[in-house]
Amino acid sequence: MHFATLAFTALGWLAVSVPIAGAQDYEFKGGYPTAETAAHVQDEQDYQRAIQTYRFFYPTVSMEGTFQGTREAGVLDNKGVLVLAGGPRHTLYTGNSDTPYMGGVLNLKESGPFVIELPPGAYLGIVNDHNFGWIADIGLPGPDAGKGGKHLILPPDYKGEIPPGYFVSQSKTNIVLVGARALPPNGDMKAGVEAQKNIKLYPLSQADNPSPYQYVDRTNDEVDVTPLRWEDNFQYWEKLNKVVQEETAPEEFRPMYGMLAMLGIEKGKPFQPDDRMKAILQKAAKAGRDQMLVAGFASSRPDRFVWPDRKWEYATLRWENGDFELPTGIDLEARDRWYSQAVGMSPKMVLRVEGAGSLYWLGLRDKDNAYLDGSKTYKLSIPLPVPQKLFWSVTVYDAISRSQIRTDQDKAALRSLAELKDIPKEGTVDLYFGPNEPSGHEGHWIKTIPGKGWFVYLRLYGPEGPAFNGLWKPNDFEEVK
Numbered sequence: 001m002h003f004a005t006l007a008f009t010a011l012g013w014l015a016v017s018v019p020i021a022g023a024q025d026y027e028f029k030g031g032y033p034t035a036e037t038a039a040h041v042q043d044e045q046d047y048q049r050a051i052q053t054y055r056f057f058y059p060t061v062s063m064e065g066t067f068q069g070t071r072e073a074g075v076l077d078n079k080g081v082l083v084l085a086g087g088p089r090h091t092l093y094t095g096n097s098d099t100p101y102m103g104g105v106l107n108l109k110e111s112g113p114f115v116i117e118l119p120p121g122a123y124l125g126i127v128n129d130h131n132f133g134w135i136a137d138i139g140l141p142g143p144d145a146g147k148g149g150k151h152l153i154l155p156p157d158y159k160g161e162i163p164p165g166y167f168v169s170q171s172k173t174n175i176v177l178v179g180a181r182a183l184p185p186n187g188d189m190k191a192g193v194e195a196q197k198n199i200k201l202y203p204l205s206q207a208d209n210p211s212p213y214q215y216v217d218r219t220n221d222e223v224d225v226t227p228l229r230w231e232d233n234f235q236y237w238e239k240l241n242k243v244v245q246e247e248t249a250p251e252e253f254r255p256m257y258g259m260l261a262m263l264g265i266e267k268g269k270p271f272q273p274d275d276r277m278k279a280i281l282q283k284a285a286k287a288g289r290d291q292m293l294v295a296g297f298a299s300s301r302p303d304r305f306v307w308p309d310r311k312w313e314y315a316t317l318r319w320e321n322g323d324f325e326l327p328t329g330i331d332l333e334a335r336d337r338w339y340s341q342a343v344g345m346s347p348k349m350v351l352r353v354e355g356a357g358s359l360y361w362l363g364l365r366d367k368d369n370a371y372l373d374g375s376k377t378y379k380l381s382i383p384l385p386v387p388q389k390l391f392w393s394v395t396v397y398d399a400i401s402r403s404q405i406r407t408d409q410d411k412a413a414l415r416s417l418a419e420l421k422d423i424p425k426e427g428t429v430d431l432y433f434g435p436n437e438p439s440g441h442e443g444h445w446i447k448t449i450p451g452k453g454w455f456v457y458l459r460l461y462g463p464e465g466p467a468f469n470g471l472w473k474p475n476d477f478e479e480v481k
Contacts, residue, residue, distance in 0.1 A: 046280050049259045054288030055332070056256050057240055059132035059339045062093075062227050064239050066177060066343060067105050069225030073218050077107040077175070078114075078203070080214030083196045084223065085189040088406040091224040094315075094342045094457055095404060097413040098393050099124070099181035100192040102215075103225075104201065108155035109174040115166070115207060116178055117200040120148035124357060125180030126346045127153055129173040130247050132339065134322040134346050136169035139180060141348035141357050143167045152204060153178075156248045163204075172250045179344060183390065183461075187417030193217060225343075228401060234278060236285045237263075241271040295333050296340035297364060297371075297399070297455070306361055311369060311476045314352075315342065315360040315457060322347035341402045352468060359463040364399075364455035367476035371399075372455060374448035377434030381475040384426050389462030391416045394431060396446045399453035409447040419443055434480070 026037045033041065069091075075082045081104030086095045095101070102125075106114050116127070116138060123139030123146065135153065140146040144167060152166035155174060162168055180199060184192035202210035230236045240260075244267050249257050260266065263281065264273045273281060304313040317334035318324045322345045324335040338345070348357050365371055366378060386392045393415040396405045404412035414420055414431055423429045432438045432445040433454075448454050458474060466472035 043276070043280065046263060046277065047284055049262055050281055050284030051288050051291070053256060053259050053263065054236065054284055055292055055336055057131075057260075058227075058231075058288070058292060058336070060130060060243055061230065061236055061239050062339055062343060063128070063130050063132050063177065064243055065227035065230070066103070066225045067175065069223060070103060070105055073216060073221070073223050073225075075104060075214070075216050077105045078111045080104060080216055081178070081196075081199075081201065082223070083193055083215050083217050084219040085193055086404070087219070088404040088410055088412050089220070089222050090218075091222075091226050091228065091401060091403045092343070093226055093402045094395075094397055096393065096395050096457070096459065097404070098391065098395075098415055098417070098459065098461070099183055100189055100196055100219075101179065101181055102196040102199065103177060103179045106153065106176050106178060106201075107174060108153065108171060108176065111203040111205075112155065113158065113160070113162075113204040114153045115200075115202050115204055116151040116153065117202075118144060118148050118151070118180075119198050120146065121195060121198070122146060122183035122185075123180055123195075123199070124183070125178070126344055126349075127151070127169065127171075128177050128179070128344060128346075129171050130175050130243060131173065131250065131253075132343070132345055133172060133250070135171050135176060136167070137346050137348055138167075138178075141346065163207075173247050175247065184417065187391075187415070187421065193219065226401075226403070232286045232289045234282045234285065237265065237273075237281050238271070241265045292336045292340040295336035299333065299337060301333065307470060307473050310473055311363070311365045311367065312458070312474065313362045313364070315362045316350045319350045319352040322350065341397075354463065354465045354468060357461070359460045359467060361458040361474075362455060363458060363477060364453075365477070367478050371453055372433070372448075372477060374452040374454055375435060375450040377432065377436065377438065377480045378477040379480050380431045380433065380477050382429050382431065383472060383474065384424060384429060386416070386460065387464040387466040387472050388460040389464060392458070392460045393417075394446075395457050395459070396433060396448065397455050397457070398449075399455060405446070405448065405454055407447040407449060412446060414444060414446060432480070433477070438480075 027034045070082050073082050081102050083102045085100045086097045108114060118139055124141060125138035127135040129135055136151060138151050150166045152168045154170040156172055182192040182195040197215045201213050230239050244265055264277060265271055304317060306312045306314055316338045318331050324331045393413050395413040397403060398405045432441050433448055435448055435450050438445055460467055
């Protein structure tokens with residue numbers, strides 16, 4: 001076993017022993033590697049490449065999960081959208097029950113430029129490419145600012161005429177996701193779902209006479225729009241190969257596509273790994289997934305904390321933009337952390353400024369720094385008023401599925417527009433989480449599952465100054481014995 005041997009102290013460099021997993025001496029004779037060393041290095045190189053490409057392309061495969069789940073729900077590309085008021089029956093990374101969803105798949109290679117026409121209203125929406133790259137904001141966070149308007153999404157390398165009167169954006173991939181939410185008037189989810197159906201979608205070629213669009217409501221049905229079925233096994237690579245074959249490759253991804261080619265995934269060529277490579281890819285899928293979950297749930301970065309005296313963390317480690325860019329590169333851990341537990345990306349989603357669309361805080365440990373345990377009962381005290389202009393909520397997620405927890409209670413959220421609408425305007429509200437219903441607090445309780453870990457997102461919509469300057473902060477989870 002090799003050891004890293006340098007650490008800097010106030011007295012200079014000091015030897016320490018830090019084991020490096022998998023490291024070993026390589027045997028060379030006369031300057032040449034032995035056959036055993038060559039075989040070992042080749043396996044190790046392929047495994048390391050597989051780990052890195054797994055993590056880099058996870059957003060791509062996650063988006064493919066969104067596309068496949070939408071299609072399995074009976075929604076055809078360029079023909080319709082999925083609409084639903086989110087709940088525990090929907091497998092969706094950190095999906096919420098605060099606002100109804102609408103999502104559809106646009107195949108720009110087949111349709112050409114596509115129009116998304118919004119009426120005036122309280123809509124929040126994004127358009128993301130096949131790699132979860134940001135293309136456009138629509139609705140309140142977009143250039144139409146909630147006043148309504150027509151957004152035009154162009155295919156990659158489009159050179160045709162662009163008519164006036166549109167907010168224009170261009171995708172880097174052929175297939176894209178359009179997603180929108182409608183703020184429910186007075187908490188009326190059904191009215192929010194119906195409002196989604198006022199959004200019009202059609203190819204630009206049909207602008208004068210659009211074909212009817214299908215709105216498929218799956219509020220009461222099970223839907224899975226995640227890559228959970230593939231993320232820890234060989235199918236992950238089959239799904240990634242599918243995307244490589246049908247999509248354009250962004251210029252900035254070229255080095256990573258080169259690494260994929262070394263693993264046998266290359267555009268225009270069949271993916272036919274031998275038994276050795278299959279074993280490596282299978283192992284890398286499991287390890288890559290696990291490494292991403294460490295970034296999501298066990299980061300050691302000090303900038304993850306919202307307040308120095310609380311265990312609350314930021315759901316995303318980068319807030320300056322929507323692509324995790326640093327001045328000289330990409331914050332890869334922040335990218336891993338977000339996509340291990342969430343979907344969708346826009347600069348407006350992660351801004352930590354007053355008046356931004358929303359603010360997400362991650363709670364996964366109690367005041368004693370232990371992970372939240374489904375076998376125990378906890379109290380969360382929230383000072384009132386919560387600094388937001390619209391509404392706020394606490395939503396419970398299963399640590400394995402990263403989706404809303406599923407119990408016979410059939411509820412995973414406590415919301416200011418619903419369960420908490422009648423709480424006092426000042427003071428403190430106590431929320432409870434545990435396997436058994438707490439006497440006297442039934443309406444402020446979410447059921448958890450013994451033996452399973454869980455976490456929450458505390459969301460503020462329209463956050464105000466005290467949410468950022470430390471004048472307001474929630475308490476930590478406290479076990480109730």
